[in-house]
Amino acid sequence: MLEYRTQGYNGYSVKYSPFFDSRLAVAASANFGLVGNGRVYILGLTPNGIVAEKWFDTQDSLFDTTWSEAHENQLLAASGDGSVKLFDITLSQFPIQSWEEHAREVFAVHWNLVAKDSFLSSSWDGTVKIWNPNASQSLITLPTHSCTYSAAFSPHSPSILSSVSSDSHLRIFDLRTPASACNHLTLNIPIHTPPKPRMGAAAPVGVPPSEALTHDWNKYRDTIVATAGVDRLIRTFDIRAPAAGPVAVLPGHEYAVRRVTWSPHLSDVLLSASYDMTCRVWTDGSAMGAGTIKQENMLQQDPMVLGGGREMGKMVRHTEFATGVDWCLFGAEGWCASTGWDERVMVWDCRAIMH
């Protein structure tokens, strides 16, 4: 396990470069992101441990970062002052572009993996905005009318994107649909839909809505999205069956989940980071042959458990809220990086904690 201290700055998000297996970006904020400066770190993984290759300071807290898919030296940062900033690590000090449209904290930025000339941002102001790095204004604004903690493009289609927000809904937008009254919104899935009742277990009733904080598209199954948030549960949905409720429900985290991310290597594996200070590895139970684990005593089982998934391991080295986690795209499957409010970035192999 490699470790780097973001001294004076509490981590909010970590992302592996899609171009280099040894480069990380970390968005961090002074004073836990409540008030004060932000900093985005560019970290290099070297034989001598993690070194800061560069950092950029900002006036307000930073809550998320994402690498450009088009340009190996560029990355975006989501700022508390409502701006989205593009940095070039070959230049010093200032962003090469800053888009100031959001009325409140920007909490997510994500680059389009297919159409590499666009990216998106989502904000507490209740909107998702689509941008072109060469345009000075946003291309499209999609309202969610609810504090939107997370938004992402589908990795399988250039025009499909999704968001989750504090109203407990997963929204799917398709930019190919006409921009009519529904603003490209094609699906609005209530995340708190209880799983279907099963034999031998009490049906979960009255699952109340709760804020959704994060979600991610599966990298192999193009209709599967994982969500998680304040109710501590990770759920997966199949957007082909939006009314069917979750496909899998994975309880285990003891506090709200801040980040989920699917493995780039294995279709059933995901990582999560939570306010309970742990990062956990999960299988959603969909892998061939995984089957349903035998339930010894149905009465003792949490009625929300669904889909045969399970926690495969947890990383407990963080000593404050774990806020960001990401997979390395290269090399042996299992390498990942995490960050948290303990001012630490850790690079570790999740195969070492799996059981």
Add this chain to the structure above:
Amino acid sequence: MANQTGRGQQAQERLSQVSSHLSGSSSQKGKQALLEKNPDDIVITCALRTPITRGGKGGFKNTASADLLHGAFTALIRRSGIDPSLVEDIAVGTVLAPGGGATEFRAAALAAGFPVTTSCKSLNRQCSSGLQACVDIANAIKAGMIEIGIGAGAESMSSQYGPQAVTEFSELLEGHKEAANCKVPMGVLSEKMAKAKGIPRSEQDKFAASSFQKAVRAQQQGLFDEEIAPLTVKWTDPKTDEEKTITVAKDDGVREGITAESLGKIRPAFSKDGSIHAGNASQISDGAAAVLLMKRSTAQRLGQPIIGKFVQASVVGVPPLLMGVGPAAAIPVVLQKTGLGKNDVDIYEINEAFASQCLYCINELGLDMEKVNPKGGAIAFGHPLGVTGARQVSTLLTELKRTGKKVGVTSMCIGTGMGMAAVWVAE
């Protein structure tokens, strides 16, 4: 300066956003979630009972069940200070009353001072009728059908216990094996169950004796005084046939000096080589109990003192011949629904229909004996059938409050093969 103020406010907003992530998990289950106070909680603002007296001999032997209920109602109105016209519905559990008691209970409510606008029903789920009444009212409040209601129970086993309480089975029912099992008398099937489950008489007597001892201790320390509403009734002295007016303020079935050894001398009641007898089974009794329920927001608006809240109930079926296992089947379900572990519960009130079945359930669930029926149970002070479920609420909440504990479960087995359980929190 203005900028700084804006900064401070922004920091405050960000902080509250993060803290809502940590605390705003209303879907959270388990003990911590249970202790949260929400405006839509169903709360109890008053729970009381009449004394429970021995059937055919005790203080209420000449008192009709509707009169006992009347006594519980008037005490409830007086103690809680609730405006009777605000009570929208009353459910009364009773088992033996002919016609379900529907007519005389409505009359008792009117006589107790409830206006004609307060509706009243009776219901019968055998030994859990009192609990079912409370749950029905709680659910009606939860669903928005009513705002304030009373769950109650009333039973005069002195006057209404006997073979007439069960209808003759038709040929159709007699011809169906499991259906016919429903009319096997409780004592007989419990005897069989004790044998089948291997619960020796010595264990049963020990359990029964400890129920008496706990009840005696509780009575001496005055631990029942808070929940009991004394009742003045007419009583005929069996020796002189003289009618007297007496005030009953104590459970009169509680006997001192009972030990496992003294119980060991009693002849079995249902078979020669049996293990069940009058001393290790619940007593035949008379009594009534009432529980006032409403939403927390209503209680706060009316200034009603909140003594506890109703969280969740469960009801399950079991084979009719094994009706005694009811609590062992119902308690895990209610714990699962509420996300509680068995050790999260501070007190279990499990009705002692028979020492054998209660003991079986405690062992089957692996409960800590210290947590079960700390003030004794039906073996010591009686089991007026329809009352017990409502009686347990006041017994549980007063004991939780006295000991500074929080979470309680009430449960009982139910004739014809069922079990019911409910989770309560004292406040």
